[in-house]
Amino acid sequence: MPPRDKTDVLQGTLALMVLKTLDAMGPLHGYGIARRIEQMSGDALQMNQGTLYPALVKLEQQGWIRAKWGVSENNRKAKFYALTPRGERQLAAEADRWGRVAAIVGRFLKPAGDPS
Amino acid sequence: MSRLASLWARLREQLTRGRADREFREELRAHVAELRDEHLRRGMTPADAHRAAMLAIGGFEQARELVNDRRGFLVLDHLWRDARHALRMLRKSPGFSAVAVVTLALGIGANAAIFSFIDAVMLRPLPYPEADRLIAIWEIERGGERGAVAPANLADYARVGAFEHVAGYSTPSLSLTGGGEPEGHIGEAVTWNYFTVLRVPPALGRAFTREEDSPAGRPVVIISDALWTRRFGADPAILGRAVDIDGVPHDVIGVMPPGFRGVSQFGSSVERHLWLPAAFPAELLANRGDHEIRAVARLRDGATVEGARAELTAISEGLAQAFPETNAKVLAQMQPLAGDVVRDVRRSLIVLMLTVGLILAIACVNVANLLIARGVGRRREIAVRYALGATRARVYTALLTESAVLALLAGAAGLCLALWIQGVLVRVAPASLPRLSEVTLDARAVAFTFGLSLAIAMIFGGLPAWQAGQARPVDAMASGGRIVAGSRVMRWRNGLMIGQLALSALLLVGAGLMIRSLVRLNSVDLGFDTAGVLTMRIGLPMAKYPTGDARLAFFEQVEARLTALPGVSGVGYANAFPLRGGWSSGFGIDGLPLPAEGVYEADFQAVSPGYFKTLGIPLIRGRHLTPADIKTSMAVAVVSEQFERQLLGGRNAVGTRFSRVGPDGPFITVVGVVRDVRRDGRTATVEPQVYLPAAQTGMYPVRLADLAVRSTGGNAHDLMPAIRAAIWSVDRDQPITNIRTLDEILAISSAERRFQTLLFAIFAGLALLLASIGTYGVVAYLVSQRTAEIGVRLALGASRGRIYRALVAPTALLVVAGTLAGVVAARWLAALLDTMLFEVPPGDPATYAAAAGTLLAVALVACVLAVRRAARIDPTTALRYE
Numbered sequence: 001m002p003p004r005d006k007t008d009v010l011q012g013t014l015a016l017m018v019l020k021t022l023d024a025m026g027p028l029h030g031y032g033i034a035r036r037i038e039q040m041s042g043d044a045l046q047m048n049q050g051t052l053y054p055a056l057v058k059l060e061q062q063g064w065i066r067a068k069w070g071v072s073e074n075n076r077k078a079k080f081y082a083l084t085p086r087g088e089r090q091l092a093a094e095a096d097r098w099g100r101v102a103a104i105v106g107r108f109l110k111p112a113g114d115p116s
Numbered sequence: 117m118s119r120l121a122s123l124w125a126r127l128r129e130q131l132t133r134g135r136a137d138r139e140f141r142e143e144l145r146a147h148v149a150e151l152r153d154e155h156l157r158r159g160m161t162p163a164d165a166h167r168a169a170m171l172a173i174g175g176f177e178q179a180r181e182l183v184n185d186r187r188g189f190l191v192l193d194h195l196w197r198d199a200r201h202a203l204r205m206l207r208k209s210p211g212f213s214a215v216a217v218v219t220l221a222l223g224i225g226a227n228a229a230i231f232s233f234i235d236a237v238m239l240r241p242l243p244y245p246e247a248d249r250l251i252a253i254w255e256i257e258r259g260g261e262r263g264a265v266a267p268a269n270l271a272d273y274a275r276v277g278a279f280e281h282v283a284g285y286s287t288p289s290l291s292l293t294g295g296g297e298p299e300g301h302i303g304e305a306v307t308w309n310y311f312t313v314l315r316v317p318p319a320l321g322r323a324f325t326r327e328e329d330s331p332a333g334r335p336v337v338i339i340s341d342a343l344w345t346r347r348f349g350a351d352p353a354i355l356g357r358a359v360d361i362d363g364v365p366h367d368v369i370g371v372m373p374p375g376f377r378g379v380s381q382f383g384s385s386v387e388r389h390l391w392l393p394a395a396f397p398a399e400l401l402a403n404r405g406d407h408e409i410r411a412v413a414r415l416r417d418g419a420t421v422e423g424a425r426a427e428l429t430a431i432s433e434g435l436a437q438a439f440p441e442t443n444a445k446v447l448a449q450m451q452p453l454a455g456d457v458v459r460d461v462r463r464s465l466i467v468l469m470l471t472v473g474l475i476l477a478i479a480c481v482n483v484a485n486l487l488i489a490r491g492v493g494r495r496r497e498i499a500v501r502y503a504l505g506a507t508r509a510r511v512y513t514a515l516l517t518e519s520a521v522l523a524l525l526a527g528a529a530g531l532c533l534a535l536w537i538q539g540v541l542v543r544v545a546p547a548s549l550p551r552l553s554e555v556t557l558d559a560r561a562v563a564f565t566f567g568l569s570l571a572i573a574m575i576f577g578g579l580p581a582w583q584a585g586q587a588r589p590v591d592a593m594a595s596g597g598r599i600v601a602g603s604r605v606m607r608w609r610n611g612l613m614i615g616q617l618a619l620s621a622l623l624l625v626g627a628g629l630m631i632r633s634l635v636r637l638n639s640v641d642l643g644f645d646t647a648g649v650l651t652m653r654i655g656l657p658m659a660k661y662p663t664g665d666a667r668l669a670f671f672e673q674v675e676a677r678l679t680a681l682p683g684v685s686g687v688g689y690a691n692a693f694p695l696r697g698g699w700s701s702g703f704g705i706d707g708l709p710l711p712a713e714g715v716y717e718a719d720f721q722a723v724s725p726g727y728f729k730t731l732g733i734p735l736i737r738g739r740h741l742t743p744a745d746i747k748t749s750m751a752v753a754v755v756s757e758q759f760e761r762q763l764l765g766g767r768n769a770v771g772t773r774f775s776r777v778g779p780d781g782p783f784i785t786v787v788g789v790v791r792d793v794r795r796d797g798r799t800a801t802v803e804p805q806v807y808l809p810a811a812q813t814g815m816y817p818v819r820l821a822d823l824a825v826r827s828t829g830g831n832a833h834d835l836m837p838a839i840r841a842a843i844w845s846v847d848r849d850q851p852i853t854n855i856r857t858l859d860e861i862l863a864i865s866s867a868e869r870r871f872q873t874l875l876f877a878i879f880a881g882l883a884l885l886l887a888s889i890g891t892y893g894v895v896a897y898l899v900s901q902r903t904a905e906i907g908v909r910l911a912l913g914a915s916r917g918r919i920y921r922a923l924v925a926p927t928a929l930l931v932v933a934g935t936l937a938g939v940v941a942a943r944w945l946a947a948l949l950d951t952m953l954f955e956v957p958p959g960d961p962a963t964y965a966a967a968a969g970t971l972l973a974v975a976l977v978a979c980v981l982a983v984r985r986a987a988r989i990d991p992t993t994a995l996r997y998e
Contacts, residue, residue, distance in 0.1 A: 029143075029147075030144075030147050031150040034147075048172075048174040049147070049172050049173045050173040050174035050175065050179030051174065051179075053144070053179060053182065053183045054182045054183055057183055057187055060125070061125045061129075062122050062125075063125070072150065074149075074150060074153060076146045076150065077142070078143065078146045078147075079139075079143045079146075
């Protein structure tokens with residue numbers, strides 16, 4: 001099997017970003033999700049947009065998002081992804097966990113010698 | 117929960133992935149279009165915009181690949197791809213595929229067919245509820261063979277706490293008369309609890325009661341469903357109706373369910389249709405020395421076989437002490453019934469399974485060898501795969517999948533073959549093989565076949581896969597395109613080829629020994645002429661013919677009527693004709709001391725004057741028995757040459773007197789000597805014979821019951837309607853049973869041997885075929901691999917003859933080595949066959965030479981045929997090859 005470790009690490013965070021994007025924006029197609037993530041990162045994150053789709057497939061398999069064909073703003077047939085109720089719960093749980101992990105990591109990375 | 121849902125979603129995707137892929141391409145195209153539009157808006161040229169969009173998604177196909185890998189199951193996907201690839205590869209080399217599939221199919225088919233046999237005969241439970249709890253009981257005389265159980269001991273065996281019930285049964289010959297032609301039957305006389313032990317109650321009516329199972333009980337009978345349907349039109353009013361059995365009316369109280377078989381049915385070709393209460397007479401129950409019946413018991417829930425055996429042995433030893441006169445030497449033994457009914461055939465079935473196992477091994481070696489050869493040829497392909505980044509696991513999986521596809525194809529073909537083989541086997545198998553009618557190719561056999569196929573794929577595909585998988589990317593490039601097998605691979609292949617030839621030699625020797633045995637057996641002179649002699653049993657019921665005189669009168673009348681029939685050249689009657697049982701007895705010879713064993717022993721028979729003529733037994737000296745030898749005349753006898761040789765030291769027997777009673781007579785005088793016969797068939801030894809006139813046997817416990825008619829030609833059975841009419845004109849209620857020509861009896865007695873020999877011969881032939889296919893395949897592949905080299909040699913001026921020899925010689929060496937190894941192994945293993953051989957030593961040199969010669973000849977022909985291809989090679993084409 002081809003090596004995939006790097007993308008796997010990204011997948012975890014990417015999935016969370018996708019869920020948050022759909023939560024904030026409502027149903028969105030793949031291109032829209034990619035644009036939104038890039039915009040939210042202040043265009044600091046130049047993602048390979050192709051890797052978005054495996055993440056979407058996995059989220060769909062998990063039942064956290066649902067896909068439906070629709071028409072884009074530019075009048076193109078496109079697949080729209082929307083959060084399912086289970087996806088919403090998952091987002092809440094993941095966001096909470098992320099927050100805690102971030103806090104812990106943040107504390108670790110505080111300048112040494114600083115008490116508290 | 118979510119994991120399960122995800123699994124389900126992926127499974128669904130696996131099935132609809134074609135559509136999913138189409139949809140995704142559309143989705144991705146839309147994405148690319150949006151990106152392109154955006155770039156266009158920013159002022160790029162259309163070409164640049166397209167390139168930028170593609171760059172942003174990391175390439176169209178790559179994205180597709182990523183998504184497809186994520187969908188469904190990658191492993192399944194690879195498997196599917198490998199399987200399709202394997203099928204393509206197999207289609208590309210149809211010769212290899214056909215040989216491999218056919219070879220494996222032959223091996224698998226033979227195994228599946230024999231497995232279904234062994235499954236039905238040995239493995240599947242007997243057709244009774246919880247049949248594994250049924251136990252067979254018998255008694256042995258210490259140091260003797262297994263024998264019948266004394267009914268008097270049965271009640272003691274029932275004391276074994278581990279037994280729920282112990283039932284006894286015997287198999288009397290019965291005549292069923294009234295309402296149709298008289299029928300002869302072998303029924304079962306059973307104790308009242310017989311059906312309780314088997315846990316099969318009658319489908320209609322009821323089982324026997326304790327009261328009915330006593331001499332004072334009212335005569336009752338339970339009949340089979342088949343008899344009920346055939347003779348009584350399945351009339352439910354049969355219950356309570358009386359049928360005549362041995363001339364006595366018996367009330368029908370029950371009808372067994374369809375397909376029910378009595379315990380004595382297994383191993384007998386005569387179906388049981390009548391069950392009577394055993395009703396042991398008081399004298400029998402009082403005499404522990406009278407062994408008359410067989411016994412079957414059911415284990416109580418929770419009881420073990422070992423526990424029951426310990427109890428039974430203890431009781432048996434107790435009886436030996438309590439009744440030393442009758443029981444001192446008697447020991448009760450037991451074993452599960454299922455094993456007991458196949459005890460006689462177990463060994464030959466095991467030899468059979470080993471044989472087909474060897475066939476399969478040969479087939480597998482064949483295919484493994486072909487796969488190795490192919491693997492060598494495919495090193496470059498494999499090296500390229502590695503070079504392109506395939507992992508070792510992927511390459512092995514792909515190679516194994518290829519052999520699995522082969523094996524499964526062969527399994528399917530083998531199953532068809534098995535179905536056919538099985539049909540043939542069931543038709544030619546001896547009827548004495550227990551449970552033959554249960555042989556079917558069911559789900560178990562199918563599972564066995566495909567399990568076997570996959571196991572073969574893993575084991576015999578694994579080795580070649582491992583060999584081929586050793587390829588390194590550098591190999592492909594370094595050897596400049598042409599790949600030659602390494603010495604290690606060659607060693608493997610040589611070893612496999614030797615092994616295969618050795619196994620074939622083994623089977624050929626086995627088959628040779630069996631065939632020689634059969635030929636020897638068929639050439640044994642019986643001492644009497646069997647051709648055209650039709651025999652039948654006429655068991656006169658005691659109630660109607662209580663005295664010897666009455667029986668003699670009946671037979672004399674029948675003889676007179678039969679002699680008058682056209683097409684009859686001889687009529688004889690006796691207590692039993694040769695091959696149909698007999699009577700051995702002790703006696704003393706007047707004027708000679710008794711031998712060390714106590715008495716002289718010989719086979720005795722009561723015969724009619726026509727006996728010798730009917731059987732074609734020639735007179736050596738003295739005179740034959742005549743109609744003048746009657747009850748009131750001098751007691752006379754005719755003896756055989758062996759009588760003179762063995763008992764009289766070669767002296768003339770005529771005039772010798774002997775007595776069966778005591779030293780003072782009454783004496784019987786020998787008046788003639790006839791040629792020796794093997795009474796019990798070709799495998800039997802020649803025993804001294806004593807023939808007494810039927811008219812003078814009122815004084816001996818012998819009942820006339822056997823009739824023989826010699827026909828003048830044609831099929832002796834054609835005489836049967838006339839014979840029947842003649843007999844029934846004397847007594848219209850007399851059943852005639854066991855109607856067989858002597859040749860048929862001989863055929864039946866050697867049926868098992870012929871069956872074994874036939875199977876052995878077929879399998880050895882198969883082995884020979886496989887070995888030659890294997891040799892051909894390997895050599896042909898070798899030749900094709902060396903085409904270029906041969907071309908060079910030819911171009912450089914080597915003679916074709918020389919190339920020929922160079923190719924044949926190494927293979928010929930392998931063939932000789934394999935054959936020798938097989939012959940040596942056979943000499944060592946032939947001891948297994950010892951009991952199945954007849955007058956052929958397991959080391960018979962002629963057989964070994966013939967087997968080795970056949971194998972050498974066939975393998976070398978295959979080898980030469982394969983090499984001939986090389987000789988036809990045109991140097992210029994050969995050099996362009998590859």
